[in-house]
Amino acid sequence: MISYLVDLGQLVAIFGLLAASLNLLVGYAGLFSVAHAVFFGLGAYTAAHLALAVSPDLLLGVLAAALLSGAASLVFALPALRVRGEYLVIASLGLQMLGSTVFTEAQGLTGGYGGLAGIPAPSLFGWTLESREALLAAALAILILAQFVINRLMRGSFGRSLMAIRDSESAAESLGKNVALIKTLAVALGSGLAGAAGALFAFQESFVNVESFTLDQSVLILAMVIIGGAGTLAGPLAGAALLLLLPAALSFIPHLPPTEIGAVQQLIYGLAMTLLMIFRPAGLLGRSEGGG
């Protein structure tokens, strides 16, 4: 049972980091995206290749994944500088489709649907993290570090500028804020952190393929941010924990016939999400409308 909880804990830490990275765009910058799984995937493939061909060093994998995803995010920054709201969502949808197609077709790099298998256990400072607990500790450490950085940034001038742009882009611009630069930096930082989460995911699963970086995954990440509470530090973590642990908890429902297990779990899961949004529209830890 402990091993199972450790496995779930790893996923919660990885998706918590992923949701926190999207929260930078959605919650603080007001840039809605359904293409975040692309940057998550880029990071995962980068770390997987490095681990298979060069070294399974965790820090190397995470840093390389973050850098590559951050750099690649410029393709998302371009539409983000020009459009907002629902138009940006459509632009990001196109990017997600593009990313999924590249992941599928570039079989020499990604293995397509066959993916990259046999990713070795990561190492850290020369120590191989064979145990699941060690990888959980590493993922939690990276998550805490990322949350610390996000917290400091959002409390500083960068964060205030970002939120000013979210609330009124033209007003921020009239006050002399470099909107293009701030938006680009936010996109690069959010995507870079998504890449870091992807690297951890590759080591956690030991296998990556395109099925983990689809539009469904992007929607799930967005749901984690919205359900947890966009624009808050802890909200995305709560959203990630809820959306990952609720299906796991539902799998313990006793006496379900094997052929009905999926349908019953999906029904309860869908109902719970709907009720949550009716009674907590700002998310689990989100501020209410009047709460500022």
Added chain:
Amino acid sequence: MPQSHAWPRRPLLAGIAALPLFAIRRARAEEPYVLGTLFPMAGPNAEYGTIFTAGAQMALAHIAEDKMLSRPIVLRAEDSQGTPQGGAVGMSKLVNVDHAIYVLVGFTGVSKAAAPIAARAKVILVNGGGVGPDLAGLSPYYWNVIPLAPDEIRTIVPYLASQNLRRLAFIYINDPFGNGVRQSLKAELAKVGGSVVIEDAILPTDQQFGAIAARIRDAKPDAVYFASYGAQQAEIIKQLRDSGITLPLVTYSGANIPSVETLPEAEGLVLTTQASALSSDDPVTQRFVRDWRAKYGTDPTAYNQNYYNAVRLFALLTASLEKAGKPVNGDTLRAELLARRRFPLVGGEGVFDDLCDISMKIVVNRVEKGKLVPLT
């Protein structure tokens, strides 16, 4: 004077002290073997999960009826959601919470995500659904009880050549399974002087095939071979027929599911499957077919047969281990499989190679009025 009927104290105390040991031994004897299933049980591929599970459940009923094992078997089901992530989470629960020692699995991505977890825990993973050649030798604890795609191609191509169908149009999913079929198909066609005159790679999510139908018409092939799976197969068949393609349609065992076979447009579809479970006269097969028809009122599919065989294989191996007084775990099950190799299964004798992959006779069938009619 009558003697008092005193119990000797030492044996009595020893007996009392031994009681917990008997209780433990009895509890162990009754402790069930835990088998797991890791199938998609919701969403577009849920039909497969239901079909796979039904085969396994019938095997469990027969094993219990025959009292093949000293301990009962319980089946724990996890929904893989058809995704690697869902597969990894489900496998972790089956291994770490349910303590399953033998898990049935069926999709490539799920298999590859679950295989490292199974290998770490030395739990046997058995595939009876995926036929991609990359599933061979995934790990020492990963077995295939379904012949993989190249086996089916080696059977269908000579049949097509005998029917003078040598110029094929080919539609395939661009994944390891589809690419494996493509490679085998081209190699086997070359041996009989045939070729692929037009080919189209598709995604598993594609739903529109009108443009492909137009290209096929222009290429004027002798037949159309498609390698897809799930609900997409029905769409391919319908849209090709709706587009006026009257050529023979040919595929592999993935189409051996009711939603394809009962499709009016699928009349005449030619497909390969394992040797028909319906025609074999061995008692194992006859019992399976008889009981299946009695329970479901239909004929079993190859997938029902495969997962029945997967569970029956577990019982055969475990019965041998019990008889030899050996423990039942991943290592002993694998050693027993490699020591015996040949097993009486539904559809005939199953023979396993060094990678723990089965080979069985493949036959060519045609769909007639919603049922498979063997042609070879």
